[in-house]
Amino acid sequence: MNTKYIDLISQTFDFPQPEFKLEDKTLQFHDIDLMDLVEEYGAPLKFTYLPQISNNIQRAKTWFNDAIKKHDYKGKYNYCYCTKSSHFKHVLNEALKNDIHIETSSAFDIDIVENLKKEGKITDETFVISNGFKREQYVTNIARLINNGQKNCIPIIDNYEEIDLLSEEIEGNFKVGIRIASEEEPKFEFYTSRLGIGYKNILPFYKNQIKNNTKVELKMLHFFINTGIRDNAYYWNELLKCLKVYTSLKKICPSLDSLNIGGGFPIKNSLAFEFDYEYMIDEIINQIKQTCEEEGVDVPNIFTEFGSFTVGESGGAIYKVLYQKQQNDREKWNMINSSFITTLPDTWAINKRFVMLPINRWNDSYERVLLGGLTCDSDDYYNSEQHMNAIYLPKYNKDKPLYIGFFNTGAYQETIGGFGGLQHCLIPSPKHILIDRDKDGNITKTIFSEQQKSEDLLKILGYAN
CATH class of the missing domain: 2.40.37.10 (Lyase, Ornithine Decarboxylase; Chain A, domain 1)
Known part of the structure; x- marks a missing residue:
């Protein structure tokens, strides 16, 4: 028995x-x-078992690079670590061994970036993707980072005032991204994310605030949904809506060359856990390429911001x-x-x-x-x-x-x-x-x-x- x-x-x-x-x-x-x-x-x-951080980063890099090679995809892949998942120095030190980039979400995050830069863990070439609603100190810190030579710091615009706020403090030209306010699943208590700018407002916002602004260059469109990357109708529908915005924007904005699909990879939560990461990445690359080909625009460079996937399983x-x-x-x-x-x-x-x-x-x-x-x-x-x-x-x-x-x-x-x-x-x-x-x-x-x-x-x- x-x-x-x-x-x-x-x-x-x-x-x-x-x-x-x-x-x-x-x-x-x-x-x-x-x-x-x-x-x-x-x-x-x-x-904390530190080697698992590097292991998961390398797994994701391999899956994306394999899919890019398989589909003869002309864009590049950039892995960003979402620091809010764990800000600890031992986590960042391990993650940065793997030639990755950083995503920030608040003012003090920038202080961490500057500390890492001082120690030689990151360089001026490292992408620093600055997300979140930007209050005064966050704007000041982003501006300081850019003014001190962080050429690949890209603040992601979350609301209509941030372009002006950043312009006041950044000394020269700078790059930006725009976050799409994704629509939530029907079971959610609200219809649209509080973060970002609505789908229908992206193009008017670009035309009104960026197109004729010689100081600002739009480089990235940012897309993320709360439920993460899942193989369901909701995710694929939202991704296609995002790609429609991207291709429409690309046609009138040649400098736009990157699509940030955010984070949201699940991590193992039971011994019965199953998730086909390779399939999901392969299909995401395939969908992006197909849509861009149909619309006659170049495919974007792909950015991800994996937080829990990077550090959770450690x-x-x-x-x-x-x-x-x-x-x-x-x-x-x-x-x-x-x-x-x-x-x-x-x-x-x-x-x-x-x-x-x-x-x-x-x-x-x-x-x-x-x-x-x-x-x-x-x-x-x-x-x-x-x-x-x-x-x-x-x-x-x-x-x-x-x-x-x-x-x-x-x-x-x-x-x-x-x-x-x-x-x-x-x-x-x-x-x-x-x-x-x-x-x-x-x-x-x-x-x-x-x-x-x-x-x-x-x-x-x-x-x-």
């Missing part, structure tokens, strides 16, 4: 998988023994199951030694799904459970709604500690959770370690931040100096 947890996983999913396998009855992640991590650093624990969090509470005849709550609200805020904010697996005890029998965090908030839990199906874990045994891991958590969680600051119910931020490999492939580990102490929180709250 197959009653072990390993039997459940083997019967339900294709296992092992490239990044997950068992060795000595414990879970390995990219050949890293996770129980060794627990024994060395304790739990709760967060980690991150993980490990917790210890402290206790089990049987609240009624059917529900067992496994209480973890941290909080979902503070360490994985997307699990409660948007019911985000992550890969969740036990670290040890795979040869024990299993049970159905709910997972609860330490705060007194009723939303501090992780259940079947987030997990896509029921949560099964090795049976609780107070004499046999159980550790569980959440994987592919590397995007947004630290910044949304308020890294280094106050956490709900003053639950401390866990220790965070960086995992890398040296030139010989050997694993190296560095502590990035220690677990917060009470003194840290009391200082923020004004109780201590």
Whole structure:
């Protein structure tokens, strides 16, 4: 009779998988023994496996370059990293090893770009695509970057006033892009994105504010939809509408030569995850080429702004199951030694799904459970709604500690959770370690931040100096 947890996983999913396998009855992640991590650093624990950042960048570059070659596509491909997914220096340092470019979204992003430039991580040739609604400081910082020689900084115009605001502070000529305000899926609470300029207004905006403006050169059209890149009728319909705008604009604006299709590649959120990246990229290139040929215009250079896809699959969090509470005849709550609200805020904010697996005890029998965090908030839990199906874990045994891991958590969680600051119910931020490999492939580990102490929180709250 197959009653072990390993039997459940083997019967339900294709296992092992490239990044997950068992060795000595414990879970390995990219050949890293996770129980060794627990024994060395304790739990709760967060980690970032840096090589996965480069791995995903190179995967995407290969898919795009293969599609470009297959379709004899005359434009170039440029990979941009969307910094808002994770601003940390160790993330940018790893990503920039791969000859990529940067997408920014706020004023302080520009300070990061200037810091990277000072260290020689980027050059004046690096594309800096500046998105977002531009308040005064953001405009000032973009202008400073351009005035100091960042020739490929392209602010993406989000509203009708930004051309004038930028012109006042930028000393010479400059390049811009225009963001299309895409129409949302029917199930959305609103019809049109708050970001960008509506489809029907793009050409009039160009004619009124850019065409006869000798200081401004339009180089890029920016297209992104909230649901990301998906193989469904909605995505293909929006892409074709975008291409119609691009080709119409290209016919009256020779300087326009780039199409930014934004980000939105999904990342693995369960062992059953399937997404045909190669097909999607191949078809996007095919659709762009076909449309441009039909309209008699040159194909654009392609830009993407992958954030979660770049950094998401590098991150993980490990917790210890402290206790089990049987609240009624059917529900067992496994209480973890941290909080979902503070360490994985997307699990409660948007019911985000992550890969969740036990670290040890795979040869024990299993049970159905709910997972609860330490705060007194009723939303501090992780259940079947987030997990896509029921949560099964090795049976609780107070004499046999159980550790569980959440994987592919590397995007947004630290910044949304308020890294280094106050956490709900003053639950401390866990220790965070960086995992890398040296030139010989050997694993190296560095502590990035220690677990917060009470003194840290009391200082923020004004109780201590």
